[in-house]
Amino acid sequence: MQRIRKDFSRNPNIEATFKQYDAQKGAFTDIDYSRDDLTNWPPLKHLDRLQQWAAAYTNSKNKHYGEDALYENIVKALQHWQNVNPNCRNWWYNQIAEPQLLGITLILLRSGKKQVPQELETVILNRMREEGGDPAKWTGANRTDICLHWVYRSCLERNEKDLSTAMQLVFDPVRYTTEEGFQHDNSYFQHSVQLYIGGYGDEVLKGVTQVAMYALGRHQYRG
Structure with a gap:
């Protein structure tokens, strides 16, 4: 996991993503989670942004490193993904793009100041196993x-x-x-x-x- 974290270590600027985030719901307001487009599947932006947040939270050079507010946003956003359970008509997004992004995000977060709640992480890992092909x-x-x-x-x-x-x-x-x-x-x-x-x-x-x-x-x- 150390090598995987090094491979995906970034110092992203995540300020713009906060403007479209509803902290109460754990959702991004510019994403329609019911869409199932065959290409450029809109819900995947949620996981792209989560990976950026995880990178920022675990990078000591980022201004949001170890920040409690960012941690809470990450946990709520991970939970929202499980709650709405987005699904695409294109199998590639369900069995490759989604589980890859979730796996990388969880690996980055394992090195964070606070850990993802065990029950939530287990649910995500089960989803990756059962639906990832x-x-x-x-x-x-x-x-x-x-x-x-x-x-x-x-x-x-x-x-x-x-x-x-x-x-x-x-x-x-x-x-x-x-x-x-x-x-x-x-x-x-x-x-x-x-x-x-x-x-x-x-x-x-x-x-x-x-x-x-x-x-x-x-x-x-x-x-």
């Missing part, structure tokens, strides 16, 4: 992206079994295949035979190198 059922970049939040969740839960599964599966796409993934001519297929070297190809390499950096010198996994 199974990497074994996917290929290519989709597999590595789901493995990433499995790594985040497993670290938070100290879940050795799921961490081992994620570590074994995340590197599997780095091989030549005639199905989805790296082709023998070094092109990249995703969504059947569609060329995606600049999209999914880039994404799978980013995910694999992220996990390799986190685990370097710590574990040896053999698939």
